Amino acid sequence: MSALSGTQHLLRAGDYEASIASVGASLRSLTHAGRDLVVPFAADQVRPAYRGATLVPWPNRVVDGRYCFGGAEHQLALTEPSRRHALHGLGVWLDFEAVDKGADNVELHAVIEAQSGYPWRLGVWTRFWLGPEGLRQTVRAENLSAEPAPFGTGPHPYLVAGPSPLDDWTLELPAASVFHTTEDRLLPTRLAPVDADDPARFDFRMPRPIGAAEIDHAFTGLSAHRVTVLDPTGTGVAIEWDAACPWVQVHTADLPGGGAGNRAGLAVEPMTCAPDAFNQARYDLDLGLVVIHPGETVEASWLIAAR
Template sequence: MARTPLSGTQHLLRAGDAEAVIAGVGASLRTYTHRGRDLVVPFDADEVRPGYRGATLAPWPNRVVDGVYVFDGVEHDLALTEPKRGHALHGLLPWTEYAAIDKGPSHVTLSAVVEPQTGYPWRVAVETTYALTAEGLHQTVTARNESETAAPWGTGPHPYLRAGAGHVDDWTLHLPAATVLEVTPDRLAPTGLASVEVDAARFDYRAARPIGSAEIDHAYTDLARDAGGLVTVTVTGAAGLGAAISWDATCAWVQVHTADRPDGAASPAHRIGLAVEPMTCAPDAFNDARYPFDTGLLVLEPGAAHTAGWTISPIG
């Protein structure tokens, strides 16, 4: 019997000049190429996925500060999966192997279940579909609450976009967001909203410009949408090649990270891709009552479902 690769069962999708591989562990986008060019930072099939690269985040994206939250009057304590900062990071399914329930040459639907557990005592069934066309790779995530009480919910992807050779410093970013969520420098705990003009050199990319040496690991909101209701973030290189990610109103937030590593250039992963993560809710949204702004926290009533989606596409 063939051994399953460390990143889980592999699902190859092809359409025109595009190819993507979805790894079963975390329903992760492992590779995505267009005409042989990487649109996301890849990783090997027989490799433990580096961090959350390409993972589907559920039942929350980003952080629950201190791993503690109150929902419907009850305090819950989550495992601290970001121990150096003391938070619960990126949900409960990123290291779960999803099962394929539908598959074709250019699409796959995967499913997993968040089982009731300490810190999250609800059962939520999750299905995600990746569909590849010549124009882009579309992912949807649907959650259904199979519990008898309401459950907090949030989701998002974690791709690191690539714009050709080089590093983040060499690329141009267009990010149509007017507001940034400020955080503490050591633990990245949210402190409040500010205009991107609070530090325009670091945060304001409403007009496309080079990223340069800016270090970003922040969430943005107040997103400008086109006539069809879509937000599009682009990253391009000097040759005009790059990648875009777009999404609709189901995601009012986006986390952007320049992939800075603690050991800097000594790390092969330092600034090799730009994480652009549409999110249905803000960081620490499970502590919604703590903040004087709309975090976007979703509450799934018993039997209710919610779907969110986004598309990564080539530029050039």
Template structure:
């Protein structure tokens, strides 16, 4: 494993490179971010340069909530809280508090590394949570494991997930095929993407139903899915592939009952950097706005961590050949 000198730390943080067989990954310390992942030299995720402020949460570890808290306000165990609105254009609190923390290495070897950071008590989230995450390469791809430990004296709300943009080696996103084994999609308001309610993917099949592999086309998606169809081992796999069947997949277990899909549409359209450059596939332990669990007639998956207890989740990105 190679680590860049602290004297020349780039904008995305200290760079940690791990290798195993045909796979190589670079994890940037800011946000425990998967900056690059390659298989036999080809990208499996949209990369970015090391000395760049990470764009669009690309590859970040999201915690203590993924996705949004509507209006940055929520109530937990009878008390109101308000966090900063980090998505000003929509007046939402987006993707938690850990994505700009600098994670420090704890243990490492050639093919794996464990990084750690602590979310300190602060306005709107008065709990201390240690976040440990391990990135490990093997013959089956890159597995990330996230463990959250509650170092506070009180119960703490919690959610996590990754933010990779998967890519196929040939063609454009519109030409790639998507396999997404999910029966329901969470509808949202068009302006702020605030949750509205669940509907079957068949209600707008052209846009949302990818239970059978088909071409993505020109549809725009920035929605969470649930009612995931699992295999005999209890795993869900989402696949993105080009016309030759090459691409990337991400697999996870029942600890992530939700997944956000985003076609990376940018306000500036085709001329904007990163526009439809990859497909964000974000397994999540909880739904958007899960901190407002009481508002919704469905199970948001919100976790509550008792003092001194831990919560674990994991996912694996693999090459499709």
């Protein structure tokens, strides 16, 4: 019987070691010279929230789980009941099958079957591979249906810069704009310059300590597709991604009431689209919704590396 997080795929290359869990095609751990680069979880553990999961066929939230596409109304299951949204897609609890495996790489595959709320079938392939530059992941999705399908993807790692508290880490986030949200339900409201409202919370174009800032927002207007966090001890970690992801969600992992895991890592989630992109028609800005036509394939990629 496999572990609760599914089949484990251990990858090694030089000083890097990664463990990929098949449930949700999840990055369970990543180390460099024995140092954690992401917040890990145990193999025989139900994955905490979305830690390390591959997010398909949408990242982030669909507000109220409701959207209109192709002239039809759709209602998704509300997987974030406290805020009443559909969160992080349909692939996060699928058991991905290994279709190719080497000492330093693995390719996983799953099918998102047509279902209530998302009546399209997608084939999803994701490859993880380690090299001298770090761990790269590529996600490729193919529309196996007869009609165009809305789509988005992204990863959900919680980066760890080093042994100091998150408040002491230096963050470099080269984004010019932030998507503001309501405090209670995180409903997207407006896009604004990072230095226009509360720059101490949102403007990290020049590297500086995170401090007490509480962030759970999407950013865009990127001058570089990269986020870096550094610990005062001199260690650090970076994630960089390709142009397929013009948005990035950053979350300081604040938990209600604090407790174990509170601000344990910095979630950095490159995204092919903004929050609530399935409801593009509601907004006066381009949210980056991807539409995959029948038989068409789309791809996105990112890399996590020690600094």
